[in-house]
Amino acid sequence: MPGLAAPLIAWYRDAARDLPWRREGFGAWGTLVSEFMLQQTPVNRVIPHLEAWLDRWPTPADLAASAPGDAVTQWANLGYPRRALWLHRAAVEIRDRHDGVVPRDVDALLALTGIGDYTARAVAVFAYGDRHPVVDTNTRRVLARAVEGRAQPGSPHRRDLERMDAELPDDLREAAIVNAAAMELGAIVCTARSPRCERCPLATVCAWRAAGYPESEDRRRRQATYEGSDRQARGAVLKTLREAAPSPVPLFAVLVDWPDAAQRDRAIDSLISDGLAEAEDDQLRLPR
Template structure:
């Protein structure tokens, strides 16, 4: 096994982006919120929304006191608005079950609404400094190229955590840096579309580079086109409710938000089913 940790740590300390959640004083709640927001959303879109969110709700207890609809409204255009409902429910759980303190234990984090294996480990590592492997899409790509000579990673599996754990130093502090560095490298240097090997700290020990950059195929799941999709129709309805007085609107007004009536009605039904909207007496509103 090549030593990836040493060059990754040196590179990260020199080149890592200055991001708010990397401030040592950012706190576990801020890191948890940032992890919710960063799921499938670019960093540049997250930063202003994160700052506004934490200014409005600086603690889990503060968010727990608000309505679910307020969380959906504040989520704005980040996409996948069910994350706002999950985050609100998680805040209630943290307040009621953990005294308002984001838990440290991975299993306790996994028991919270909307938190999967990646987010639980990320909070334990980046908020509390515990030693766990943390694997996201960028990390998987870096490991696939550096260790397995693959152009793109295989679909996610438990093997990813095993591979990441194998390169972590014993030191908790250094292990946390390696977790962050692998993500950062995949985000800014070893990207899905190109690999900037001249700027890569592990290029000299990269199996994919040594093999001559073979195209080993790409089995990544492709996201459906957004334009004209049901997701876009849902977004249009939600945006209308966010901007409506008291976040409530007559169904006749909602009907004007999308030209395809069948798709619009499908969007409304799915929003109600997901708890993102409520219907009553000819009105549609954000949840209360």
């Protein structure tokens, strides 16, 4: 068994958080929705939205039968609302191309709207039990420290998949556990700013610890300040549209008190460009 696998498996069986998408029978559709929601969003914010989403749309066909604007409304304050639009489009594609069943094949998953390397492999592994490397930001940090002896990972690269693949056992179930365990370790122990090395199951094999915790360049992209940003203006416009849905809002009434009129107009234009809003007869509404 590869060097990281045994300690990760043993640790995960005792330390893994009880999360909905890790429970038996959760299903491929639930896994896909959870992965969309978890992108750049904390777990504790995702869980109630995920449960409400699956109650309303328990299958891809159910979501596909609804208007895109319904998906944007249901997304509420999760942030990055284009994910809701992409998830709706993916549901339509699953209904039309795959008879309403989330595909198992990675290439078929990659062909769906809004799905990249991580999400495609996560669905194939965690929903269907196939053997693939699943690499997110947390996994990359664990590999950088434990294998490469670096404090922070470099820029994302295809070789990250190769490195993770080298750590996976041949056994399908054990390989899935190692994938999940590496992500879990990076999320709650081997964190970016305050790693809890005294609690780490990889302490005895960690190259970074053995080298004396050397500093390395932090190449993580910094999130721009939200307050006063175009993102905040976009979110405020969408909130207005969600509250009015399914009715449209007169353009002159959208964020009339927003302190920067040019920023408000940029927000409206960008939402229309992204397909998150529609303008018609001097009115703005969610997509239909």
